[in-house]
Amino acid sequence: MDEFGFDLTSGGSDFFSELDSIYNNVTEPEVGASDADELLEGLNPEQKEAVQHLGGPLLILAGAGSGKTRVITYRIAYMMKKHNVAPGSILAITFTNKAANEMKERITALVGDRSQYIWCGTFHSIFARILRRHADLIGYDRNFTILDSDDQLKMVKQVMQELDISEKMYKPRNFLYEITNSKNHMVSPEQYEQLAGADTARQQNAKVYKRYNMKLIENNAMDFDDILVNMVKLLKGNPDILEFYRNKFGYIMVDEYQDTNQPQYNAVMLLAKGHNNICVVGDDDQSIYAFRGADVRMILNFEKDFPGCQVIKLEQNYRSTKTILSAANEVIANNKSRKSKALRTEGNEGDKIIVMNADSQAVEAAWTADTIKHMVQKGKFAYSDVAILYRMNALSRSVESALRDKGIPFRIYGGMRFYDRKEIKDTLAYLRLINDSKDDLAFDRIINVPKRGIGDTTVDKIRAIAAAEHVSMMDVARRASQYEELMRSANKLYGFCKLIDEFTVHLEEDEMSFPDFVDYVENESGMIQEMIDQRESKGELTDRVENLKELLSEAAEFEKNHRTSEETDNSELQSEIEDDEFLEEETATADTLRGILALYLENAALYSQGDSDDDNEDYVKLMSIHSSKGLEFGAVFLIGVEDGIFPSYKSIASAADTEEERRLMYVAITRAKKNLFIVLTRQRMLFGQTQCLPPSRFLREINPEHLYRMGNMREVQKQPSEAVNSQARVIARRNIASALSSGVTTKKDTTGGMRSGVAKKPGALSPAEIKDGMKVRHDRFGSGIVIKVEPVAGDALITVDFDGMRKNMLAGTAGLKKGE
């Protein structure tokens, strides 16, 4: 055991004893209804100056943890309290929904409920909202669909097929890359074509790009990039609209401005140029989104865009210990193309950064979990103070199983997003088709989900007819027997139409709650049944059913927030800001099931689960470094810090890319308030192979004085090549981590507990009541005997014998009643 008391087998000594001083719930000053000037008390002189700045352009360029975001929140509060600025005229743009929610919460703490009228969100969510409003002006319907990258790739493949481009010779991904990249730089298909000149490869790109865009419009769909591009189009093409929003958003604020790309920049310029009341905040050292078109020059040129703008520098870091901040500064100093910047702290020296070089992935994960548990048991931190960060989402796997193993509650952000999951997208496609029968993309997606014997050829025919007659695919399906070529599938198609019609009837009846309706669709469509039947062979039911249940609680939550209620009395506020004709947009509500559904669909695409946090729950947070930007944690575990992972092998060839990775390292280090743990391993399973990677080059850039090394630390100081050579090639063997993960039956994402929104049918048995051997009655199948009960995701998978016919079903949704 070492002086730090780390020992994987025993409890260890109390080595975190001095840690409590700095970190202990930094509470916001109480403001309440009192004087606006009280707001200024929690700020340093530079911050005060920024907060009091009301009109004209303002640039805050400052290092990590210097209170930039705090300036924005306080500035908004101050404007409202001191200058009576209407909240509806404030536009505050952040980078992620999570950051937006956090900012909203902080502002609410300062000014109260009026904060809900502030337009605070990501570029994408705010622009999408505006675009829906004026969709007709850019050739769209209000309920346009937003495609995720999966849908985009499918679309590209479809285009390639139509243009007779072989997937063997050309990779769809490359076309998509060209398209996204063009949009991120505001290059239209026409411009792309012009730029292509005589280059045949580029001419082909142009063709694909053009057709791809056309198809999107035909399908009333936008990809993420279109949201930005179309916003610029809307503002440029419609002077009256531009004028309207310039007047509406009298005060604009953009956080993380260094990550702005061309279309975002153009939109901001258009909106701000009238009054110049724009405040941007950022840090060029934290620019980590170049891969998606972000350009630091946007922030560096701000002074040129707005001559005479006020520039404020913040040089004091309030977040981290001296040790952590020094390490961050030492790393970032290695970037050549960089304006150097002062950043100091008056905080404690703090603990050394602990670097653990483990022998295997399993040890890396187990050590991380043990250390977290140790600290929490000692009362140094709560689980919710701890974050585990990584360069690649795939790295979360082994840590997940270690955490589960030790019974540590955790939650994963990002990665495979909730709304990206197949079963969720399928359910949403059903809902979209019910909401709008013209939604061909939705039709396409679920016409054969679950399998109902309608194959690709049939769907292709329907698509062709629909295109020729300019009607929706649903329309064609309804009249299937009118077409020779659809005769054979007509009955199956009618079955599908009948199903959708049935859903529509229930929707219009308006008698179910929203989650009940979703639940009903999930069941009646046969999706759940299919999962149950497939389980027999694969045994992978739990996750998917759990996801569908999670969707129900999201639906319940959504209805709670958006169902019009009589108690909501906004009259006072309304008179205060009555000239704000868009007020109702902010608190959009509906009082019919149909209305709720439409609202939900408008919002679902840009919202990912986990954007909103439950404050009451205590769990460790796992996320990529990218998604941790702007956040802070008492203790940070940075895992997978090996050359090839971090920096990524893709970036080591280029100096510019390596510098971006280094900025990412800077971001990662500066997330930590008190303790930083850097964890790496000598060998790990990666891309299906056991690989030996040397410690990250960035580690050698930190002054060793700040580090305390554990495990195989000799190698940290070696040159990468030397380290590689010194390590014998390891024969692949099943490591402990994967052995653990395969045998674990604990729940996956621990988001549960919010499942109350779903009402049970009267008289139906609850999952807990159903026992083996029980006699039950089912509405459709009649009487039967339960012959098997298996718990699944807070529900139970039961097997019932109905007169010799065995059926698998979920107890919670089957609506079984007590028999005989």
Added chain:
DNA sequence: AAAACTGTAGTTTTT
């Protein structure tokens, strides 16, 4: 015409 099976290629980061 659809489902089940088999082989191959590609693996960073996000809205």
Added chain:
DNA sequence: CTACAGTTTT
């Protein structure tokens, strides 16, 4: 290791 494209089987 996984997702998906292309194959064979029913």
